[in-house]
Amino acid sequence: MRKLLGDIKLNGRRTIFASVTALVFSLSAAQSVVAQDRAGDFALLDQDGRFHHMAWYDNNKAIAFLVQASGDAATQSSLASYNALKEQYASQGIVFMMINPLGEQRDVVKADADSLGIDIPVLIDDAQVVSEALGIDKTGEAFLYDPKSFRVIYRGPADQSMANALAAVVAGNAVPNAVVATQGTAVAYPARDKLLQEGVSYSKDVAPVLAENCASCHREGGIAPFALNSHTMAQGWSPMIREVLMTKRMPPGQIDPHIGEFRNHYTLTPDEQQKVLQWIATGSVKDGDADPLAELTWSQEKWAFGEPDLIIKVPPQSIPATGVLDYIDVVVPLEGLDRDRWVRASQYVPGDRTVLHHTLNAFIEPGKRPSQGLITRFSDPDQAYITPYIPGADPHLEEPNTGGILRAGTSLALNLHYTTTGRETVDNSEIGVWFYPDDEIPTERRLGDCACIFTPTWTDIPAFDPDFEQTASITIPTDAEIMAFTPHMHFRGKRMVFDAHYPDGSVERLLNIAQYNYNWQMEYQLAEPKFVPAGTRVVVTGAFDNSEQNKANPDPSRVVPWGQQSWDEMFFGQVYWKEVKAATAISSN
Known part of the structure; x- marks a missing residue:
């Protein structure tokens, strides 16, 4: 069989490929019974x-x-x-x-x-x-x-x-x-039969799927452990590719594709899955002279939107090789901000992503002490949004005509969570900020709120419980267009769903994170904003797996409280929206 596949690779004729592919699947089907x-x-x-x-x-x-x-x-x-x-x-x-x-x-x-x-x-x-x-x-x-x-x-x-x-x-x-x-x-199996008839092309069918969904991380200098930068690499890693596709471990951060439409859904379509897996089953052969994966080029620039208008340098943090680190709080004056500016984009570039797990941030008003002037992006609708760092996060670009103001004299309060990796390191992180031109003031605001559970309303997770649910909700006060959602739990997080409870009593599921993964906490962005009337309640239900079957569970025998460290738990279900003006709300209905 290996020789036959080799002959196909050299010959390249579709008829021979289809014949031998059919033979491979005939043998496979006969064995699988x-x-x-x-x-x-x-x-x-x-x-x-x-x-x-x-x-x-x-x-x-x-x-x-x-x-x-x-x-x-x-x-x-x-x-x-x-x-x-x-x-x-x-x-x-x-x-x-x-x-x-x-x-x-x-x-x-x-x-x-x-x-x-x-x-x-x-x-x-x-x-x-x-x-x-x-x-x-x-x-x-x-x-x-x-x-x-x-x-x-x-x-x-x-x-x-x-x-x-x-x-x-x-x-x-x-x-x-x-x-x-x-x-x-x-x-x-009509899709399989069609592929058997037509054949699967590495260059036309498979490489584009890998390029679109895998190669941005699996590249030289990327965050993934190996580079899918050629047919040879894709062929060599094909058993692993099959395993992660069959178990839905990759692409990361997968959500339920049957609920809503998202820009960053991180899923493959059934057609894409079938083509990649059939290609692997038939030997992962290459057709043609060109190699689309080898031809991919990646920008070496660390900034997503060109040189930032403002670069915020986070004070260097020395991280020891071992031990448990308390969260670190730092306040960074925004030097170089000589006038009020409207923010259109921001990006957090970690100095050492192997130790920086996530950050939170808030603003301190000019002339105020942190205890007096702390402003979150939820409490002031005009306040700018500066993206924090979370695993798998992308740079943040506001929607057209949308943004918040960053006032001269403001300081940024950062809450930094680090984990040790067995080696000493220093994290030198930077935050890039891009502004609108001075004569361009956006009229739309990105608003939001968090369906969160803190102490004392937190309910401790029982020991060995494989599916412990907690629920929180927020109410959107005005007609609005929901834009995005962000979940946050720790190692025991299992799933999280966002349901809209409308004033008329109807309920609609907006997002189903069926396989929550602590390593990939995405902001899931709707492909099109979702209109909801004033008074809509967004109910967020999350489940925790505190059983021995959860391989990431630090200690299933422990009753788990709320806490900042990863072996404790949290529950955040953040919702982002824009207020809809009266005329827009009428047209949306």
């Missing part, structure tokens, strides 16, 4: 937008799946026996789910599940890549999947054969009959 085949780790969202990563369930003996399709007779005929097995074995280390291999619309799947009284997760495979890896070819069939080895250990009907398999798994024995013939509705 055999139990004990390693399907690999994966993650999917269910009908409620909840994230399920198979490795998280590795403290169980197996995961049971029933292949589901909405309105499907084979699914319905298997449901009663599947539910009976669930009643018997769910308390014995078996997790029960369903999987929809068709990538059907979530509301359709949810409605079907509700009508049948299904009270378990139905994982929806939008790109059909997980279903293909599992070897799913019909509905109504049941699978047993080992979340430790990532292997299918049984496939067949949800009847006595599956009961025998479950009994063996619970007892710690090998499954006696791992493959049993099943009747059901055939599952089609």
Whole structure:
């Protein structure tokens, strides 16, 4: 097979490529129907937008799946026996789910599940890549999947054969009959079949996806650990690329793509996933003479918008090799600001991003002491916004005709959070600020508020709790256009959702961060501003995973209080908006 793929690479003819690709997938499909085949780790969202990563369930003996399709007779005929097995074995280390291999619309799947009284997760495979890896070819069939080895250990009907398999798994024995013939509705893979027919091109299909979604971090001098700067590098790292795509670990900061439309959603479309994964499955070959990844160029300039009008130098901070560091508070006079200016952009450039975790900032009025004159960007609607530093943050550019004022004589109060890495270092951070021309005064203001929980309203997270929820809310006082959201929790943060509760009683989900990751705390920017009427309440619900299954958890046995250090917890759900004037509000309606 390796020689055949090599011949394709040298020959480059699409017909030969398609033929051998078909052979590869024929062999793969034939093998995947055999139990004990390693399907690999994966993650999917269910009908409620909840994230399920198979490795998280590795403290169980197996995961049971029933292949589901909405309105499907084979699914319905298997449901009663599947539910009976669930009643018997769910308390014995078996997790029960369903999987929809068709990538059907979530509301359709949810409605079907509700009508049948299904009270378990139905994982929806939008790109059909997980279903293909599992070897799913019909509905109504049941699978047993080992979340430790990532292997299918049984496939067949949800009847006595599956009961025998479950009994063996619970007892710690090998499954006696791992493959049993099943009747059901055939599952089609139209996207895969089309790719088999047309072939997947590295230069036309795959390299553009990697360039757009990966290479800005995976480059020389980037924040990622290796550079995707050539076909050779992409081919060499292709097993890792497959793993992070299947588990939705990359691109980072992924949100639920079914909720809202965002400029920076950090997700791949089903079509993009299929092309990249099919390319990897067929040997990650290169076509043509050009290499689009090798041709990428990156600006060496550290400033995103040219030389700043004002550079704020944060006092150097010496960070020791080890130990726990208290938050550091510094006040920086804005030297060089000789008159009031309107801010249009800002950028925080960390001196050493390996130790600087995040910052917070506020302004001190001219002539005031910090205790008297501290102004946050929420308390003064005209106050400028200077971006803090958070993991994964981008430089901040205001919307057209939008900005805040930075008054001469102002000082910037910074709250700095550092973590040690095993080596001494000095952080010399800088903040760049860009102004509007003196004769151009923006008339729109970026406003915001935080659905936050502090002490004493904070509720401590119980020890070993895998899904502890807390909720906070804000009320938007005027007609407004919501622009962006920012979550913040610590190591135990699991998910966070933002729901709009409108004055008429209706509720709309605005953002679902289904897989919160402490390492990537993005400001999620709506593609188009979302109009909300005055009195809209934005309810933010976050969940914490204080269990042993959370690999980032410092101590699952600990009852977790609110606190500034990362081994304690926080809850911030920030919402940003612009006030809508009366005429605009009428036209929006």
